[in-house]
Amino acid sequence: MKLFACIAYLSFVWITLLAGDLPDQFKQPLSIGRSTFSRIIEDNCVYVDKTGYINKLLNSKNRYFFIARPRQFGRTLFLTTLEAFFAGKKDLFKTLNAAKSNYSWQQSPVIVLNFLGTCAFNKQEFEQYLCRYIKSIAEQYQIELENENIFSSLFRQLVSELTQKYGKNNIVLLVDEYDKPMLDRIDSKEQYSETERILKRLYDVVGECDDCWRFVFITGLTKCSKQIVLSGIPTLFDISENDEYTAIFGFSKKYLINIFKPMLLTYTKSQRQCLDAVVDLIASRCGGYNFSCNIQQTEALINPRSALYQLYYQDSDNYFFDGCTPSFLVKILKQKQYSFELSSPVRVKKENFEIYDQQTILPEVALYASGYLTICGYDKKTNEYLLKIPNTGVKQAFHFLQKALDKICI
Known part of the structure; x- marks a missing residue:
């Protein structure tokens, strides 16, 4: 019965494509080359609606949120979605889940x-960069800051002026990759510590101005020095491995079929396979990710970037290595002379996921933070995560990474 369904489906697709008479939904472009929410919506690109999570965040009892995810999983896109949402750009959300709330x-x-x-x-x-950055934000809101070169004082002034202008508990703060400045210096203990101290001074201002914030959302590639840098922020809610938010970035096979069916239909022709087989192919090369201890209760997720490129180019090339391999990972693996023996799941203590810095980060944690490993289980007795390679695309990328380590000078 399934064979007949596949044949019938393929026949419909091939006849439709050969006729060249494609419905409008087949012509809707993928968001290749677009990373902001407003651009994707205004250009009428295919969009995986994650705005329902905004309602969930707002309905929680928290104001300060943190999440760590690998690159190319949609962190930046979600932050630009939050930016448009809190800026009151209602027209961009009229067909999305966010518009269904009160x-x-x-x-x-x-x-x-x-x-x-x-x-x-x-x-x-770096301090001068922060000063310029803060002053540029002030200019957007027609605010003049005092002429000084202490970034923490400028940030405090900015928050104070915005509060006077817009009222208490009304400012929204969105941070993308809080850890990037530290990760860039992860091969130097002295420079890493300097950057860590600078960032702590910056984020301590957030805690000092508690009654000014309406909503704070901080993302990172890792949790590197999180316990130090972000310690001044009260009741920071880490949703990185929280079951309710595990699918906030990335998407499942169900989403893949529902949202990208037009592209999948054209893909069935190039691959000469039925829809289910093509979906399984993409999932096997780009999916298999899990960010929760409760594997049985959560769906495996697909890396959006890898899947979109595979759909766009209609092939099975590797799109993971170039876009998802941060330089800090290469530095750590090189420094620690990591051996790639990952034929079976590796065990990592849960505490090593939560508290680490430049000196104590494990190679396996760095690989997990970069999307090279994913959670495949949790041992309650030993309080350990079990990690494995998520898919065949990443497995292939491991070979590229191993070769690159021998050529790159750190």
Whole structure:
């Protein structure tokens, strides 16, 4: 029966494609080359609706949130979604889950600290960079800050001025990759510690201005020095391995079929396989991710970037290695002379996932943070995570990584 269904499906797809008469939904572009929510919606690209999670966050009893996820899983896209949401851009959400709530679309000033573009500054350069960054945000809101070069004082002034202008408990803070400046210096203990101290001074201001914030959302690639750098923020809710938020980034096979069916139909022709077989192929190369201890209660997730590129190019090439291999991972593996013996799941103590810094981060934790490993189980007796390679695409990327380590000078 399943064979007949596949044949019938393929026949429909091939006839439709050969006729060249594609419905409008087949022509909706993928979001390749677009990383912001507003651009994706305005360009009418295919969008996996994660806005229901905004309602869930707002309905919780928390205001301060933290999550760590590998790159290319949609962290930046979600932050730009939050930015548009709190800026009151209701028209962008009219067909999405966020519009189904009783939300009043109250407009708030939004401070975005995006560290993705930072590079390995020295101490003085990094402090100057922060000063310029904070002043540029002030200019967006027509706020004049005092002429001084202490970044923490400038940040405190900015928050104070915004509070006077818009009221208490109304400012939104969004941070993308809080740990990037530290990870860039992970091969130098002195520079790492300097950067750690600078970032702590910055985030201590967040805790000092508790009655100014409406919502704070901080993302990271890792949890490196989180217990130090973010210690000044009260009741920071870490949702990284929380069951309710495990699918906030990435998407399941169900989403893949429901949202990307038009592209999957064209893919069935190039692969000469039925829909189920093509979905399984993509999942085997790009999926298998889990960020929760409760494996039985959560669906495996697919890496969005790898899946989108595979759909776009209609092939089975490896799109993981180039886009998802951060430089800090290469440095750590090189320093610790890590041997790639991952034929069976590796065990890592849960505490090693939560508290670590430049000196204590384990190679396995760095691999997990980079998407090279994923959770496949949890041993309650020993309080250990079991980690494995999530899919065949990453398994292939491991070979590329191993070869690259021999050629890269750290």
